[in-house]
Amino acid sequence: MASSTPASLAGARIGDRVFKGLLTVAALAVPVLLTFLVWELWSGARLAIGRFGLGFLTSSEWDPVSGQFGALPLIFGTLMSSALALLIAVPLSLGVAIFLTEFAPTSIRGPMAFLIELLAAIPSVVYGLWGIFVMIPFLRATVFPFLKDTLGFLPFFQGPIYGPGMLSAAIILSIMVMPYIMSVSREVLLAVPNTQREAAMALGATRWEALTGAVLPYARSGVIGAVILGLGRALGETMAVTMVIGNRHEIAASLFAPGYTMASAIANEFSEAVENIHLSALSYVALSLFVVTVLINAAARLLIWRVARGSGGRSA
Amino acid sequence: MNGPRLRRLRSHLMVGLMALAVVLAVIPLLLILGTLVAKGASSLNLAFFTKMPVPAGETGGGVLHAIVGTLLIVGTACLIGLPLGIGGGIYCAEYPGSRLAVGTRFVADVLNGTPSIVVGVFAWTWIVSPQKHFSALAGSVALAILMIPMVTRTTEEMIKLVPNSLREAALALGYSRWRTSLTVVVRTTLPGIVTGSLLAVARIAGETAPLLFTALGSQYLSFKLDQPMAALPLVVFNYAIGPYEEWHQLAWATALVLILVVLVLSAAARLATRRKFSLHG
Numbered sequence: 001m002a003s004s005t006p007a008s009l010a011g012a013r014i015g016d017r018v019f020k021g022l023l024t025v026a027a028l029a030v031p032v033l034l035t036f037l038v039w040e041l042w043s044g045a046r047l048a049i050g051r052f053g054l055g056f057l058t059s060s061e062w063d064p065v066s067g068q069f070g071a072l073p074l075i076f077g078t079l080m081s082s083a084l085a086l087l088i089a090v091p092l093s094l095g096v097a098i099f100l101t102e103f104a105p106t107s108i109r110g111p112m113a114f115l116i117e118l119l120a121a122i123p124s125v126v127y128g129l130w131g132i133f134v135m136i137p138f139l140r141a142t143v144f145p146f147l148k149d150t151l152g153f154l155p156f157f158q159g160p161i162y163g164p165g166m167l168s169a170a171i172i173l174s175i176m177v178m179p180y181i182m183s184v185s186r187e188v189l190l191a192v193p194n195t196q197r198e199a200a201m202a203l204g205a206t207r208w209e210a211l212t213g214a215v216l217p218y219a220r221s222g223v224i225g226a227v228i229l230g231l232g233r234a235l236g237e238t239m240a241v242t243m244v245i246g247n248r249h250e251i252a253a254s255l256f257a258p259g260y261t262m263a264s265a266i267a268n269e270f271s272e273a274v275e276n277i278h279l280s281a282l283s284y285v286a287l288s289l290f291v292v293t294v295l296i297n298a299a300a301r302l303l304i305w306r307v308a309r310g311s312g313g314r315s316a
Numbered sequence: 317m318n319g320p321r322l323r324r325l326r327s328h329l330m331v332g333l334m335a336l337a338v339v340l341a342v343i344p345l346l347l348i349l350g351t352l353v354a355k356g357a358s359s360l361n362l363a364f365f366t367k368m369p370v371p372a373g374e375t376g377g378g379v380l381h382a383i384v385g386t387l388l389i390v391g392t393a394c395l396i397g398l399p400l401g402i403g404g405g406i407y408c409a410e411y412p413g414s415r416l417a418v419g420t421r422f423v424a425d426v427l428n429g430t431p432s433i434v435v436g437v438f439a440w441t442w443i444v445s446p447q448k449h450f451s452a453l454a455g456s457v458a459l460a461i462l463m464i465p466m467v468t469r470t471t472e473e474m475i476k477l478v479p480n481s482l483r484e485a486a487l488a489l490g491y492s493r494w495r496t497s498l499t500v501v502v503r504t505t506l507p508g509i510v511t512g513s514l515l516a517v518a519r520i521a522g523e524t525a526p527l528l529f530t531a532l533g534s535q536y537l538s539f540k541l542d543q544p545m546a547a548l549p550l551v552v553f554n555y556a557i558g559p560y561e562e563w564h565q566l567a568w569a570t571a572l573v574l575i576l577v578v579l580v581l582s583a584a585a586r587l588a589t590r591r592k593f594s595l596h597g
Contacts, residue, residue: 012492019494023410027420030468032462034423037430037438044441052319092386095337103331104338112338114586116552119345121515121582123522125549126571129556130348175344182341206327217374229429236431239553263433263525270437271450271529286437290430297429 041290044283047276056284062249064273069281071288073249077166077259078137078289081241084170084255085177090227092174093181100182101189102197102211113186120179128243131172136163136244140170144256159254162246167255169245173234181230188222188307189215222307228300232293238263262289272282341346349575356572359565364573370534375562376441380572383539387548389531390521397460398467398513405471405509410497411474415491421472424465435461435492436526444530452538452545459520466519496586511585518581522574524549532539548574 042049048056052069059070100112141164151157192215200210216223246258247268262285273279363378404424408417439458444450463581478501486496502509527533532544533554548570555567 011493015495016493019497020411023407024416025406026400027416027468028405029400030420030427030465033464035426036442037427037435037461040438041434041440044445092337095334096341099331099334099338103334116344118579118582121518121522121578122348123523123524123549123574124580125552125556126352126575127348127520129552129567130351132556133568134347134351143392148532164419170425175348179345185535206323208327208330209323210555226462232429236429236433238433239549243553243556263431266324266433266437267528270440271532272480283437283441286434290434293429293434294426299427300429301425311493 038290041283041287045280045287047280051277052281052284055290056281057184059248060251064269064275064278067275067277069277069284071281072286073251074260074262074265074285075288076251077245078235078261078263079247080259081166081169081173081261082231085169085173085234086227086231088171088174089178089181089230093178093230094185094223096178097182097185097189098211100214101186103207113183115184116179116186120183124176124237124239125243127172127176128240131168131240131244132164135172136168139163139168148256155253156255159256161250161256162258164244164246164258165254165256166245166252166259167262169241169259169261170255172240172244173237176237176240177230177233178190180233182224182225184229184304185219185223186306188219188226191222191307192218219307221303225300225303225307228296228303232296232300235296236263236289236293238267262286344491352568352572352575355565355568356570359569360572364566364569368537369566372558372560372563377566379548379551379566379573381534381548382546382548383573384537384539384549385452385531385534386521386548388539388541389527389545389547390459390517391451392453392456393459393463393520394513394517396456397463397516400460401464401467401516402471402509402513404464404468405512406475406502408468408472409475410501420468424468427461427465428469431525432458432462432523433525433528436528436530439526447542448545449542450530450532451459451542453529453541455527455545455547456541458526458530459523462523462526463516463520466516467513470515471509474508474512475501477508478504486503507588508566510588514581514585514588517587518578521581522549522578524553528553 036142048069052059056069056071058072059068060072061068061070062073063069096116100109104112130252140161144161144163147157148161162240196214196218197210200214201207205213222310241261242264245264247260248258249260249265250257252259266282266286266289270279270282273282342376363376365378365383366380367376367378367381404420408421408435411417435458438461439454443457447454482504483501486500487493491500526549527547531547531550533550534544534546536546538545552567552571552574555570558564568596
């Protein structure tokens with residue numbers, strides 16, 4: 001029992017100080033780690049930054065033998081696969097999130113949300129395994145020939161069909177980011193006050209009109225935030241993409257052609273690189289990837305916070 | 317302009333389209349789970365859990381080395397990551413307005429979105445490169461770095477749910493701040509902190525990218541943290557891209573085990589919070 005003698009008060013004060021000190025160390029660990037991470041990445045990349053400068057980001061040559069490195073095909077591959085993945089994933093996951101918050105019978109809302117959370121927990125390498133042995137054979141036999149026959153006049157669907165390639169990577173990525181976009185946009189939609197819906201319905205709107213006229217405008221910045229968060233995931237996704245994209249340093253118009261991404265180049269080449277300049281070039285790629293994802297995530301957070309704080313709801 | 321019937325029709329149509337989206341989105345996800353069970357379950361037997369891998373081309377063998385490796389690597393990551401993560405979370409919740417709390421919160425969000433492969437490069441540059449050899453410890457450090465921001469944020473969110481009156485009551489009874497924090501606030505929210513920690517463990521247990529050039533993988537049973545070590549996700553990756561049918565079989569079985577571990581951890585995490593509500597609610 002705490003009695004108020006001076007001795008125990010002094011003891012409490014020391015205890016408080018020790019406690020706060022320990023917590024401060026733990027809290028400091030996070031910013032210190034980030035600073036350290038940026039510093040180590042930069043020092044690893046310094047050699048390549050010095051030799052190639054910003055031209056590294058616009059050059060297409062990647063030749064470890066002659067020591068020439070340029071990351072343009074990697075940047076292209078990362079942006080292309082992520083953009084395509086979002087193109088597929090965004091309509092589907094927003095449809096699911098809207099359906100689960102606005103229209104679905106109450107009894108299936110909880111279990112479906114639980115299922116989505118679990119699916120977000122499946123490791124990337126497992127998606128990759130499924131991609132190699134189930135998805136690619138299926139796509140190669142059915143979807144790809146169909147696309148080539150019907151849309152073959154477009155440059156995106158020409159050339160030989162290998163199986164592993166840009167489109168395969170985009171499809172597996174879209175499956176992987178869907179749970180994230182679904183669960184975040186579901187939370188954002190749940191945060192929209194019911195009065196928004198009720199007011200629209202009371203004015204005679206149909207359920208669809210209430211959604212597009214009153215709910216979505218309120219949730220807009222949060223939903224955009226969810227999509228950007230999905231983009232951040234897609235950009236940094238490594239294992240599954242490495243396993244299905246074909247891994248070739250090339251920019252091809254055809255989506256059937258193999259490509260490469262920043263993350264998968266690091267995954268494949270880092271442990272095999274022997275030359276310092278090769279390692280440094282890969283660190284440079286890692287640093288660029290880090291900078292891009294930080295910017296994207298910061299933007300997403302800001303948008304989601306706006307809805308959470310309620311300032312996103314300037315009345316629709 | 318539009319007749320009411322037309323408007324209602326359009327509403328039904330759009331709702332139907334969204335129901336279709338549910339079907340389209342959920343199908344591949346269920347397919348993945350189905351294939352895993354179908355292809356993996358047949359290779360699961362006692363030998364799979366108790367034997368070492370056999371040379372390529374021979375059938376049989378198991379992944380004991382990777383089970384042990386994952387336990388050691390993830391366990392070490394927890395030893396490093398959980399105290400720092402939980403401590404940081406308590407700090408952010410107990411001193412919410414301080415500059416350090418605001419900064420830590422923001423940086424944790426930034427780190428949460430960092431690609432795991434980048435963290436792997438960091439661990440390589442920091443630990444593997446100066447030591448000049450791959451080590452399980454470097455892998456643990458990489459996983460711990462992924463874990464800390466997750467645990468920090470969930471711990472803080474959980475502690476914020478504790479009503480201030482509870483804290484004030486303890487202080488009014490003469491408890492010191494640290495005893496209030498530990499025996500009242502943290503004690504009340506312990507199931508929530510356990511949930512957050514388990515979810516973080518579930519996530520890092522399946523991570524492959526940060527281990528590729530830190531723990532590297534190994535064909536042997538090893539307990540030495542300063543040496544390369546096998547891990548379940550690495551086994552899935554290496555066997556999946558290998559040329560042998562037997563390897564592919566093992567990859568499926570290992571993936572099934574990995575996903576069971578992840579799902580059990582996630583389910584346990586949810587159970588921990590549910591019990592809290594039935595006890596205190």
